[in-house]
Amino acid sequence: VTTVLGYATVCLLALTAVLAAADAAVRSAARREERMSRLFGPVAESEIAGYLADIEPLPVAGGKGERAILLRVAIVALGDLQGSERDRLAGMLDQLGYVREARARLGSRRGSVRRRAAETLAVIGTPGALAALRPALADDDVLVRNTAALLLAETADDETAAAVVAVAGQDVLRAPGAVAATVLALGRCRPAAVGAMLRPGVPPELKVIAIAVAGSLRLASYVAELRACLAGRDDIAAAAAGGLGEIGGTQAVPALTAMATDAGRSAAARTAAAAALGSIGDPVAVPALEALLRAGDWSLRAVAARGLAELGAPGKDALRRAAASVAAEVREPAAAALMS
Amino acid sequence: VIVYTWFVIGFFIAFIAVNSVVLILAAAEVRRYVIRASSVGLLRMLRSPLTPPISVLVPAFNEAAGIVDSVRSLLALDYRQIEVIVISDGSTDDTVGRLTADFDLRQVSRPTPPFLPHQPVRALYASPSGLRLLVIDKENGGKADSLNAGINFASYPLFCTLDADSILEQDALAKATLPFVEDPERTVAVGGMVRVANGCKVERGRVMEAHLPRSPLAMFQVIEYVRGFFGTRTGWSAINALLIVSGAFGLFRRDVVTAAGGYRVGMVGEDLELIARLHRTCRRARRPYRIAYVPDPVCWTEAPEKAKFLRRQRQRWYRGCLETLLIHRGMLANPRYRAVGLVALPTMLLFEIAGPVIELSGYLVSLAALLLGALAPVTFLLFLAIAVLYGQVLTVGAVLLEDVTPNQHPVWAETSRMRWYAWAENLGYRQLLQCWRIAGLWQLVRKTGWGAMERTGLSG
Numbered sequence: 001v002t003t004v005l006g007y008a009t010v011c012l013l014a015l016t017a018v019l020a021a022a023d024a025a026v027r028s029a030a031r032r033e034e035r036m037s038r039l040f041g042p043v044a045e046s047e048i049a050g051y052l053a054d055i056e057p058l059p060v061a062g063g064k065g066e067r068a069i070l071l072r073v074a075i076v077a078l079g080d081l082q083g084s085e086r087d088r089l090a091g092m093l094d095q096l097g098y099v100r101e102a103r104a105r106l107g108s109r110r111g112s113v114r115r116r117a118a119e120t121l122a123v124i125g126t127p128g129a130l131a132a133l134r135p136a137l138a139d140d141d142v143l144v145r146n147t148a149a150l151l152l153a154e155t156a157d158d159e160t161a162a163a164v165v166a167v168a169g170q171d172v173l174r175a176p177g178a179v180a181a182t183v184l185a186l187g188r189c190r191p192a193a194v195g196a197m198l199r200p201g202v203p204p205e206l207k208v209i210a211i212a213v214a215g216s217l218r219l220a221s222y223v224a225e226l227r228a229c230l231a232g233r234d235d236i237a238a239a240a241a242g243g244l245g246e247i248g249g250t251q252a253v254p255a256l257t258a259m260a261t262d263a264g265r266s267a268a269a270r271t272a273a274a275a276a277l278g279s280i281g282d283p284v285a286v287p288a289l290e291a292l293l294r295a296g297d298w299s300l301r302a303v304a305a306r307g308l309a310e311l312g313a314p315g316k317d318a319l320r321r322a323a324a325s326v327a328a329e330v331r332e333p334a335a336a337a338l339m340s
Numbered sequence: 341v342i343v344y345t346w347f348v349i350g351f352f353i354a355f356i357a358v359n360s361v362v363l364i365l366a367a368a369e370v371r372r373y374v375i376r377a378s379s380v381g382l383l384r385m386l387r388s389p390l391t392p393p394i395s396v397l398v399p400a401f402n403e404a405a406g407i408v409d410s411v412r413s414l415l416a417l418d419y420r421q422i423e424v425i426v427i428s429d430g431s432t433d434d435t436v437g438r439l440t441a442d443f444d445l446r447q448v449s450r451p452t453p454p455f456l457p458h459q460p461v462r463a464l465y466a467s468p469s470g471l472r473l474l475v476i477d478k479e480n481g482g483k484a485d486s487l488n489a490g491i492n493f494a495s496y497p498l499f500c501t502l503d504a505d506s507i508l509e510q511d512a513l514a515k516a517t518l519p520f521v522e523d524p525e526r527t528v529a530v531g532g533m534v535r536v537a538n539g540c541k542v543e544r545g546r547v548m549e550a551h552l553p554r555s556p557l558a559m560f561q562v563i564e565y566v567r568g569f570f571g572t573r574t575g576w577s578a579i580n581a582l583l584i585v586s587g588a589f590g591l592f593r594r595d596v597v598t599a600a601g602g603y604r605v606g607m608v609g610e611d612l613e614l615i616a617r618l619h620r621t622c623r624r625a626r627r628p629y630r631i632a633y634v635p636d637p638v639c640w641t642e643a644p645e646k647a648k649f650l651r652r653q654r655q656r657w658y659r660g661c662l663e664t665l666l667i668h669r670g671m672l673a674n675p676r677y678r679a680v681g682l683v684a685l686p687t688m689l690l691f692e693i694a695g696p697v698i699e700l701s702g703y704l705v706s707l708a709a710l711l712l713g714a715l716a717p718v719t720f721l722l723f724l725a726i727a728v729l730y731g732q733v734l735t736v737g738a739v740l741l742e743d744v745t746p747n748q749h750p751v752w753a754e755t756s757r758m759r760w761y762a763w764a765e766n767l768g769y770r771q772l773l774q775c776w777r778i779a780g781l782w783q784l785v786r787k788t789g790w791g792a793m794e795r796t797g798l799s800g
Contacts, residue, residue, distance in 0.1 A: 005722035012729035019736040026743045112375045143376065177522040180390045209390075216389045298454050332451035339449045 036065045037072075044073040051092060052085055058095060071098055075123050090126045099124055103132040111141040118144055122151030130155055137163050142171055146178035153185035161186060161193040168197070172206040180209045187213040191221070198225040204232075208239045215243025223249055230255045230273075234265060238272035245276030253280060257288040260304075267297040274300060278307025283314040290318040293330050305333035309340060341709045348702035349723070351690075356730055358687055362575035363737050369578040370570070370635055370741045377518070377636060377746055392520055393421035394513060394591070395494035399486035400426055400504040404433040406545070408442045410504055411473065413545030419513040423472035426504075427490045430459075430480025439475050440465050456488040456602035464493075483587070484603035484610035491602055494594055501611075503588045507537060507547055507640040509747075515637035516591045519630065526630045528596045528618055531577075531585035533569050533747075536562045537640035547640050552754055555645040559761045560769045562643075563735055570635055571738035577633035581679035583619075583688060585631065587611035589639035596622070596629075604667075609660015616668045619680045636747045654773055655780030661692050662784060696774040697781075703771070728766045735762045 047070075050056030061067040074093055081089060093099065098120065105117035118136045121129040136148035149167040152160050164186060168179045183206075186193045196202075197210035211229060214222045226247070229240035237259060244252040259265060260273035274292055277285040289311070292304035305322070308315035322334035396414055400407055407426065414424045428435045439445060445465035452461055459481035466474050478489050487501060498520060500513060512532060519527040539553035553559055576582045585592075590611065600621045603610045615631060622629035644650040665672070665688060672689065674681040706723070709715035739758070 002716060002719050002722065005719060005726060009722055009725045009729060012726060012733060016729055016732045016736055019733065019740055023736060023740040023743055026740065030743075115375075175522065176524055180521075181388055184388050184390055212390055302451065302453070336448075336450045 033065075037069060040066050040069045041073060044070045045077075048074060048077055048089065048092075052088060058092060061096070067096075070096075071120070075120070078123055078125075087126075090124050090129075093124050094126050094128060099126065099129045099132065102129070106132065106136055106139075111144055114139060114141065114144045115147050118147045118151065122148070122154075125155060134160065134163075137167050142175050143178075146171055146175050146182060150178065150182045150185055153182050154189045156186065156190055156193070161190050162196070165193060165196050168209075169203055169206055172203055172209070176205060176209070179206065180212070183209050183213045184216070187217045187219065191217070191219050194219060195222065195225065198222060198229070204236055207236055211236065211239040211243045215239075215246040218247050220247050220249060223247060223251060227252050227255050230259055234269040237265070238269040241269070241272040241276040245272075245279035248280055250280060250282045250284070253277065253282045253284055256280070257285055260292060261288050267300055270295075271297070271300050271303050274303045274307050278303070278310045281310055281312070283311050286311055286314045286318050289315070290322065293318075293322045293334060294327075298329075301329065302333045305337035306340075308334075309337040341705055341712060342714050344701075344705045345709050345715060348698060348706065351698050351702070352723075352727065355691055355695075358683075358691070359571075359730075359734060363571050363734065364575070365578040366571055366575035366741055367737075369574045370744060373635060374744060374746070376522075377515070387420065389420070391420050391517060392498050392524070393423075393496040394419065394517070395490070395496045395499040395594070396422055396424045396513075397487055397490035397494065397499050397501050398424065398426045398504050399429055399483050399490065399501075400431065400435050401429045401480070401483075401486075402431045402433045402435060403504040404431070404435045404438050407435055407504055408438050409545035410507070411439065411443070411545075413507065414502070415471070415473065416510075417508060417513050418510045419517075421496075422513065423474065423495055425474045425476065425490045425493060427476045427478065427486040429478065429482065429486040431477075436463075436465070436475060436477045439473075443467055443471060443473055444469065445473065445475060450493070453492040455598045456492050458485045458489040458492065458605075461489065482605060484605045484607070487610070488602040488605070491594060491598060497594055498591055499594050499597075500591045501587055501589070502639070503641060505642055506534075506588050507542065507545060508589065509547070509638045509640075512589070512637035512639060513591075516589075516634055518634055519632040520591070520593075523630060526628050527632060528593045528622065528629050529585050529615065529631045530591040531573060531582065531633045532589050532591070532637035532639055533635055534565060534586050534588050534639050534641050536565055536643040538643050538645060540640065542640075552757060553643070553645070556761070557647065557650055557769075558643045558645050559757075560765050561650075563758065563762050563765060565643075566742055567735055567738045569633075569738075570741040571734050573633040574635050574741065576684060577631070579679045579683075580630055580632075581684035582631045582633055583615055583680070583684050584612050585615050585633075586639075588641045589637075607660065607663050608656045609664055612660050613664045613667060616664050616671065616680075616685075619677060620668060620671055623677050623680075635741070636745050638747060651776045651779075654776050655783065658692075658696075658777045658780040659784050661688060662781070665689055665693060696777040700771070700774050700778060728763070731766055731770075732762060 044059070047056060047059035051059060059070060061070040071093070074089060078086060078089055102117040102120040105113050108114050108117070114136070118133055121133040130152065133148050133152060136144055137152065139145045139148065145167055149164045153164050156164055164182060168182055172179045183194065183197065194210050194214055197206050198214070207229070211226060214226060223244065226240045226243050230237050241256055241259060244256060256273045256276050260270050260277060262270065274289060277289060286308065289304045289308050293301055295301050295304070305319065308319050316338065319334045319338045322330050323338055325331045325334070398410065398414070411424055411426060426439060444467065446468050448464050448466045450464055459479035462477045462479065464474065464476055474493060476489055476493060478486065491499060502508065516530050516532045519530050536553060536558055537547060538555060538558040539551040540547045541549035541551065552562060573582060573584070587610065596618065597614070600617050604613050607613060618631060644653055665685065671677045671681045672685045706715060706720060710717060710720045
């Protein structure tokens with residue numbers, strides 16, 4: 001027993017020492033990187049500024065560390081620049097071999113290396129860099145695939161947009177957050193591409209994201225598609241109601257009114273429809289919302305009251321009538337909405 | 341005596357096995373997090389209009405001294421859309437008065453939502469200028485009751501619980517939202533890193549300079565927090581068996597918590613109990629879910645520096661564990677609850693609840709065995725050495741994990757002091773904690789009171 005305990009003690013001592021050494025190495029690497037940044041960061045900034053102002057030649061970064069710092073500084077600058085200056089800086093990175101390096105790293109066995117390479121290519125954004133990024137849409141790693149999809153979505157042509165949509169459909173269950181970011185980027189840069197995700201047959205999870213994006217970006221060209229979605233299952237209908245509320249436009253009011261008063265729908269879907277009616281602000285919805293003040297669900301009553309408050313004088317009149325009700329559950333939300 | 345000594349050795353071997361596996365899982369989880377957190381795509385996700393808005397709930401009881409600074413710093417957080425809800429739990433000082441005066445709040449009328457029960461609301465105050473701040477002045481009912489009131493009045497799908505004297509780093513909410521953004525359907529709760537703020541320079545509700553505390557008791561707690569958060573919670577999170585999301589800083593899905601019945605009133609470990617209940621309700625409903633710990637977003641909190649307050653706090657925590665385990669005893673060793681039922685809860689029972697009794701009795705019995713000649717002195721000393729060295733492995737391992745995250749502790753440069761305290765905690769502090777826990781168990785049996793924690797305040 002003593003021998004076993006002795007060996008265990010030595011092993012633990014060694015393990016403690018190894019962990020402490022590893023920690024020291026991690027800290028030392030962080031300090032070294034910080035020191036390099038402090039030393040070469042300002043130099044890289046000045047070289048890039050000089051190159052862009054055409055008063056200095058192409059910067060020459062020697063070692064690996066210096067090259068990494070130059071790239072980091074350039075990437076930050078690319079985020080701030082636009083037009084010809086941006087193109088010139090991107091061209092500089094291309095000339096310095098960063099695109100070639102990143103393209104080579106896209107073939108690495110490590111997912112994190114491939115993802116960083118994809119990010120570099122996308123930020124540089126020259127036609128050559130984007131062409132090199134395209135194959136990453138078929139990468140085995142979901143993170144690499146979606147990094148490429150997100151970044152290509154911002155510069156996509158029709159063909160690439162279709163490939164990005166395909167990646168979104170493929171990964172919506174595994175990486176819904178990343179897919180939402182990609183669809184949002186697509187909606188901002190190529191709103192026409194969002195339509196493909198609102199059609200029948202698209203996975204419902206992707207459709208809900210596309211509806212949210214259409215609403216959030218107020219893509220009025222999709223009102224008809226969103227209205228069609230109101231007839232779908234509850235989660236899709238609720239998302240579509242929210243989207244229609246954000247876009248506005250009175251064409252959807254009859255369908256939303258029908259949905260809000262449909263007792264067969266879930267409370268969440270009806271509440272979303274009632275909220276949308278309030279957001280759109282068409283007084284035609286007053287009778288429906290007034291009727292909802294007597295609904296069984298608390299949230300529905302509260303949203304109906306808030307909606308009525310947004311419908312101008314007819315809505316306020318309805319609230320005053322409800323505020324005089326003998327039923328406390330009708331009176332309270334109406335009175336609160338009147339006071340808000 | 342010999343049999344009991346071997347039982348203690350067996351207990352210790354089990355302790356080493358479980359904690360080693362959890363530490364390895366934590367390392368894998370931290371690696372996974374670091375890879376994802378550095379992604380450009382993630383930053384875009386967090387800034388997108390699809391990121392869920394958050395209601396920040398701040399239960400406050402007699403917090404007039406620091407509440408205004410706390411709320412001001414919360415309203416300035418780097419997050420797309422938040423509302424701050426302060427719940428004054430029957431405060432007898434000027435907590436509500438300070439808030440209404442400083443933020444120019446007016447009394448408003450809103451119907452009380454019926455989703456969760458809580459003590460009656462006396463008044464609601466909101467800003468006429470559109471500032472997203474709501475103050476709920478309610479009858480005293482405890483922290484859980486206040487949180488239930490806050491959940492009821494929250495407008496957004498996610499809510500964050502925060503102690504009134506805790507300080508969130510500017511980007512903490514954005515980072516904590518990561519699992520909700522990545523996996524919005526399955527994620528139901530997320531915990532973040534809590535650090536000890538004692539010794540830090542705090543101004544207007546923000547940590548301006550981080551320093552290690554001067555008080556030895558607070559220093560020991562710094563080590564405990566790092567070990568507990570990085571070495572333990574991260575590991576349990578990797579297998580979806582996290583049992584605690586700290587009440588000081590946690591993020592939850594409002595609909596799921598409401599459906600589970602909200603916080604349980606009348607117990608001290610309401611945060612622990614809620615997480616156990618979320619596991620239970622989600623598993624029973626066969627709902628795919630995830631309760632995660634993100635090892636990067638930071639919340640600073642004040643740790644007790646006086647022995648009597650630390651004792652009360654630890655006894656409170658111990659009682660919370662025990663009560664939760666009693667309430668959810670049906671989950672214990674139940675395969676229906678997977679890793680939570682089969683590993684996490686039995687681990688809590690063995691090492692958190694029974695651990696203090698076994699450890700202290702182990703010291704006594706081993707000492708008796710030594711004195712009676714049943715245990716060789718070399719064996720006894722080697723056993724002690726292993727216990728101390730294994731503590732070092734856990735501490736250094738947890739510190740290493742913290743150092744590889746993007747948000748390293750800013751004062752880890754003072755490593756030598758940290759290391760001394762990591763060794764020194766084995767010489768009395770650890771044993772003292774175990775004694776307090778046993779005393780807590782005794783108090784629970786006798787059903788005595790628990791007392792409140794006195795806070796000296798962080799600002800100034």
